Amino acid sequence: MLGLNKKDLQLMLIVTGLTMLAPFILNPFPESSGMAQFNAGYPDLMQRFVIFGIFAIGFNLLFGLTGYLSFGHAAFLGVGSYGAIWMMKLVSLNVIPAIFMGVIVAGIFSVAVGYICLRRSGIYFSILTLAFAQMSYALAYSVLTPITGGETGLQIKSTDRPIFSSLEEGETGRANLFGMDMRQSFELNIGDWLFTFNAGYYIAAIVMLIAFYVSIRIFRSPFGLMLRAIKSNQTRMSYTGLNPRPHTLAAFVISGMYAGLAGGLLVAMDTQVGPERMFWTASGEVVLMTILGGVGTLIGPVLGAGVIKYMENILSKINKDVLHEWFAFMPDGLEDFIVFLVYPFIGKGWHLTLGILFMLVVIFLPGGLVEGGQRIGKWIKNRGKAKDTGGSTEPAE
Amino acid sequence: MSKSNFTRRGLLKTSAVAGAGLALPTIFTAQSAHAFTNEPTGGTVTLGFNVPQTGPYADEGADELRAYQLAVEHLNGGGDGGMLNTFSSKALDGTGILGKKVEYVTGDTQTKSDAARASAKSMIEKDGAIMITGGSSSGVAVAVQALCQEAGVIFMAGLTHSNDTTGKDKKANGFRHFFNSYMSGAALAPVLANAYGNDRKAYHLTADYNWGYTTEEAVRASTEAMGWETVAAVKTPLTQTDFSSYIAPVLQSGADTLVLNHYGGNMVNSLTNAVQFGLRDKQVNGKDFQIVVPLYSRLMAKGAGANVKGIFGSTNWHWSLQDEGSKAFVKSFGTKYGFPPSQAAHTTYVQTLLYADAVQRAGSFAPCAVAEALEDYEFDGLGNGKTLYRGADHQCFKDVLVVKGKENPTSEFDLLEIVEVTPVEQVTYAPDHPQMGGPEATLGACNNGA
Numbered sequence: 001m002l003g004l005n006k007k008d009l010q011l012m013l014i015v016t017g018l019t020m021l022a023p024f025i026l027n028p029f030p031e032s033s034g035m036a037q038f039n040a041g042y043p044d045l046m047q048r049f050v051i052f053g054i055f056a057i058g059f060n061l062l063f064g065l066t067g068y069l070s071f072g073h074a075a076f077l078g079v080g081s082y083g084a085i086w087m088m089k090l091v092s093l094n095v096i097p098a099i100f101m102g103v104i105v106a107g108i109f110s111v112a113v114g115y116i117c118l119r120r121s122g123i124y125f126s127i128l129t130l131a132f133a134q135m136s137y138a139l140a141y142s143v144l145t146p147i148t149g150g151e152t153g154l155q156i157k158s159t160d161r162p163i164f165s166s167l168e169e170g171e172t173g174r175a176n177l178f179g180m181d182m183r184q185s186f187e188l189n190i191g192d193w194l195f196t197f198n199a200g201y202y203i204a205a206i207v208m209l210i211a212f213y214v215s216i217r218i219f220r221s222p223f224g225l226m227l228r229a230i231k232s233n234q235t236r237m238s239y240t241g242l243n244p245r246p247h248t249l250a251a252f253v254i255s256g257m258y259a260g261l262a263g264g265l266l267v268a269m270d271t272q273v274g275p276e277r278m279f280w281t282a283s284g285e286v287v288l289m290t291i292l293g294g295v296g297t298l299i300g301p302v303l304g305a306g307v308i309k310y311m312e313n314i315l316s317k318i319n320k321d322v323l324h325e326w327f328a329f330m331p332d333g334l335e336d337f338i339v340f341l342v343y344p345f346i347g348k349g350w351h352l353t354l355g356i357l358f359m360l361v362v363i364f365l366p367g368g369l370v371e372g373g374q375r376i377g378k379w380i381k382n383r384g385k386a387k388d389t390g391g392s393t394e395p396a397e
Numbered sequence: 398m399s400k401s402n403f404t405r406r407g408l409l410k411t412s413a414v415a416g417a418g419l420a421l422p423t424i425f426t427a428q429s430a431h432a433f434t435n436e437p438t439g440g441t442v443t444l445g446f447n448v449p450q451t452g453p454y455a456d457e458g459a460d461e462l463r464a465y466q467l468a469v470e471h472l473n474g475g476g477d478g479g480m481l482n483t484f485s486s487k488a489l490d491g492t493g494i495l496g497k498k499v500e501y502v503t504g505d506t507q508t509k510s511d512a513a514r515a516s517a518k519s520m521i522e523k524d525g526a527i528m529i530t531g532g533s534s535s536g537v538a539v540a541v542q543a544l545c546q547e548a549g550v551i552f553m554a555g556l557t558h559s560n561d562t563t564g565k566d567k568k569a570n571g572f573r574h575f576f577n578s579y580m581s582g583a584a585l586a587p588v589l590a591n592a593y594g595n596d597r598k599a600y601h602l603t604a605d606y607n608w609g610y611t612t613e614e615a616v617r618a619s620t621e622a623m624g625w626e627t628v629a630a631v632k633t634p635l636t637q638t639d640f641s642s643y644i645a646p647v648l649q650s651g652a653d654t655l656v657l658n659h660y661g662g663n664m665v666n667s668l669t670n671a672v673q674f675g676l677r678d679k680q681v682n683g684k685d686f687q688i689v690v691p692l693y694s695r696l697m698a699k700g701a702g703a704n705v706k707g708i709f710g711s712t713n714w715h716w717s718l719q720d721e722g723s724k725a726f727v728k729s730f731g732t733k734y735g736f737p738p739s740q741a742a743h744t745t746y747v748q749t750l751l752y753a754d755a756v757q758r759a760g761s762f763a764p765c766a767v768a769e770a771l772e773d774y775e776f777d778g779l780g781n782g783k784t785l786y787r788g789a790d791h792q793c794f795k796d797v798l799v800v801k802g803k804e805n806p807t808s809e810f811d812l813l814e815i816v817e818v819t820p821v822e823q824v825t826y827a828p829d830h831p832q833m834g835g836p837e838a839t840l841g842a843c844n845n846g847a
Contacts, residue, residue, distance in 0.1 A: 016508060042518075042522040044522055045519060048400070106614070141605070141635065142606055142632070142635070147563075152539045152607050153510055153540060154534045155566075159837060159839075170842065174547070196522070272510065272514060272543060272544070273511065276509040276510060279509075313403040313519055316450070316504065317505075317516070319503045347503070348451050350505075
C-alpha cells in the first residue's frame with residue numbers, strides 16, 4: 001500500500017499512531033503527583049518534537065545516505081524561518097503560504113551553498129558548510145539588521161498589515177490555518193490526568209508524517225540507492241561513468257528544503273525568529289540528534305530529536321527545591337547528600353547528562369537508539385530459545 | 398483492493414458520524430471557564446523565573462535566581478522581610494500574594510531567544526505560571542515579552558538595557574524596572590563634561606548588535622549636545638576577543654576619548670587591550686586620553702581587574718548605596734548567600750515585589766488589572782529613591798548612578814564607587830522620543846489571554 005513494502009508500512013503506521021496519540025503518551029503521570037514534572041505533553045514541546053523531527057529526518061537524508069556531514073544545516077532552518085515570517089508579515093497570516101515560502105527560500109539558498117560546498121567532500125565539506133552557516137548567522141545578527149531584526153529578531157507586530165488579512169486597527173495578527181488559530185487547543189480531563197490537544201501540534205504532526213513518508217520513499221528509490229553508492233565509494237562510481245555531483249546536490253537541496261520546512265513550521269507555531277537559530281550549536285544539535293537516534297535509519301533521527309528536546313525542556317527545569325521535595329522522605333543529612341550528588345546532572349547541568357548519554361550511545365550502541373531497540377527486540381524474540389549454532393549471516397558490504 | 402460503492406444512504410451515514418466526531422471536541426473546551434490565562438485556583442500561585450543558567454550570562458543569571466528565591470521567601474513571610482519593610486506600599490503582609498502561597502518554577506534561557514521562549518512557554522502551558530520574569534539580554538527580553546503578550550500573562554523584565562524593550566518593541570503586558578541606554582547617555586554626559594571638558598573628540602567602539610546601536614546612539618546624542626565631537630564610530634563583531642586591531646587606529650584618528658559600547662566579556666577584553674596599548678598614558682590635543690564605559694556591572698569590573706580604575710560608567714544600582722531599602726536588601730541577601738547582591742539581583746528582586754504588590758493592590762491576578770495597578774504608579778524605598786512606573790511605555794523612571802572604577806578596592810566586591818546620582822528629571826524623555834521608535838511604537842492593548 002502507498003508504494004511501501006510491509007515492513008515500511010508497519011513503521012509508518014507505528015509512527016502515525018505515536019504522533020496522533022502523543023498527547024496521551026507524553027502525559028503518563030497524574031497532574032498532582034510529583035512525577036508530573038516529567039510530563040512532556042504540552043503543546044510547545046510536542047510541536048518541537050515533531051518539527052525538530054522533520055529537521056533531523058531531512059538531515060539524515062543527506063548524512064545517512066550520502067555520508068556528507070553538513071555542519072551548517074541550521075542556516076537553512078534559519079533562512080526558512082525568516083522567509084516564513086516575512087510572508088506572514090507582508091502577505092498572509094495563513095501558515096500554508098508561509099511554510100511554502102520557508103521551503104522555497106531554504107531550497108534556493110541550499111542550491112547556492114551546495115553548489116559551492118559540494119566541490120569538496122569529507123571534513124572540507126563540513127568546514128565549508130560550517131563557514132556558510134556562521135556567515136549567515138553573523139549577517140543576520142548584525143549586518144542585515146534591517147531585514148532580520150538583528151539580535152532581537154522578527155516578530156509579528158501590531159503595525160503589520162498583511163495584504164490578505166482583515167485585522168482591525170491595532171490588532172496583532174496571529175498565525176492561523178483558514179481561521180483556525182495555531183494556539184487553539186482543547187483540554188480533556190480524565191480523573192487526575194489532563195490531556196491537551198493542540199491545533200498547531202496536529203498540523204505539524206501531519207506535515208511530519210508526510211515528510212516521513214517522503215523520506216521512506218527516497219530511501220527505497222533508485223535515487224536513494226545512488227546516494228548510498230556515493231557513500232560507499234564515490235570514486236568507483238565516477239569510474240563507472242556516473243557523475244555523482246548532481247545526485248549529491250539534489251540530496252543536499254532536498255535536505256535543505258526539509259530544514260526550511262522545519263523553519264517555516266517553527267514560525268507557524270510560534271511567530272518569532274532570532275538569529276541564534278542559525279548559530280553553529282544549532283547545527284551541531286541536529287548532528288547529535290541524528291547520531292543519537294541512529295544514522296541512516298528511518299525513525300532514528302525522530303527519536304534522537306525527541307530525546308534531545310525532552311532533555312532541554314524537562315531536565316533543565318528541575319531545580320534544587322524540586323530535588324529536595326523528592327527526597328524529603330530521607331533523613332536530613334542523607335537528603336542533602338543525595339541532592340548534592342544528583343544536582344550537577346539536572347537543571348543547568350542538563351548538557352552534562354546529555355553529553356554522558358551521547359557518549360554511552362556512541363560507545364555501546366554505534367547504531368544509535370534504534371540499534372538499542374533492535375537489540376532488545378532480538379533479545380525478547382530469542383529468549384527461551386536455545387542458542388542456535390550458525391549466528392546471523394551478514395551480507396557483504 | 399477494496400471495492401467502494403457510494404450510495405446515498407452510505408454517504409449520509411458517514412457524514413453524520415463524521416459530523417458528530419467533529420462536534421464532540423467542543424464539549425471538552427474547558428478553557429472558557431477561566432477568566433484569564435492560568436487563573437490560580439488553589440492555595441498557591443506559580444511564578445516563572447526564566448534566567449540564563451548556561452551560556453555567556455550564566456553568572457548574572459545565577460545571581461538573578463538567588464534574588465528571586467529571596468523575594469519568594471520574603472513574600473511568603475520567611476527571612477527578615479528585606480525590602481518589604483522599607484517599601485512605600487504596605488499592601489504586602491508576608492502571607493503570599495492575595496493570601497496564596499508563592500511557588501515558582503525555573504528555566505534556562507541559554508541567552509537564546511528560541512530557548513527562552515520554549516522555556517517560558519513550558520512555564521505557561523505546563524506549570525501554569527501567571528507571571529514570567531527574567532532575561533539578561535535585550536534580545537531575549539524582547540522575544541519573551543512578545544510571547545507573554547500573546548499568551549496573556551505579565552512579563553517583568555530583568556536585566557535588559559537596550560532602548561527597544563520599552564521603546565520600539567514595547568508591549569502592554571511587559572514592564573521594565575532596569576534603566577536603558579538613553580538614560581545611561583543622559584546621565585553620563587554632564588558628568589563627563591564636568592570631568593573632561595566640553596571640547597572632547599570621541600571615538601566609539603560599538604558591539605555590532607541592537608544593544609550596541611542604541612547605546613552608541615544615546616551616548617553620541619547626549620555628548621554631542623554637550624559640545625563633544627564624534628570622530629568615528631566603529632562596529633566590532635560580538636564574538637571578537639582581541640581588540641588590538643580596533644584600538645590601534647584610535648590614536649591616529651586624533652580622538653582624545655574612547656567610548657566602549659561593549660558589555661560583558663567584550664568590554665573586559667576591549668578595555669584590557671586599550672589599557673595595554675597605553676592609551677590612558679597618552680596626551681592628545683593637549684589633554685589626557687580618557688576611556689568611558691556606558692554600562693557597568695560588577696561582574697565586568699571584576700573581569701577587567703585593575704584596568705577599570707578611574708573609568709566612568711553608569712549602573713542601575715550598587716550595593717554600597719546607603720538608603721534604607723538598599724541596606725535592608727544587602728543585609729538579607731548577604732545573610733542568605735554570604736556576599737553582596739549585583740545590580741541584576743536587585744532589579745529582579747524589585748520586579749518580583751512590584752508585581753506582587755500590584756496584584757495585591759488590584760485585588761486580582763488578571764494581567765490587565767495588574768497592568769493598570771502598575772501604570773503610573775509611584776513608589777519609594779526599593780533602593781533607587783522615588784520611582785515612577787510610567788504608564789505610557791511601562792518603563793521605570795528613577796535616579797541613575799554614575800560610577801567609576803575604585804582606585805583602592807577593599808574587597809573583590811568593592812570595585813565601583815558612586816560619583817554622582819543623576820536626578821530623574823535629567824534622564825526623563827518623551828514616550829515617543831525618536832530613540833524609542835518614535836510615534837509608531839505603541840504598547841497595544843493589554844491581553845488577559847483565554
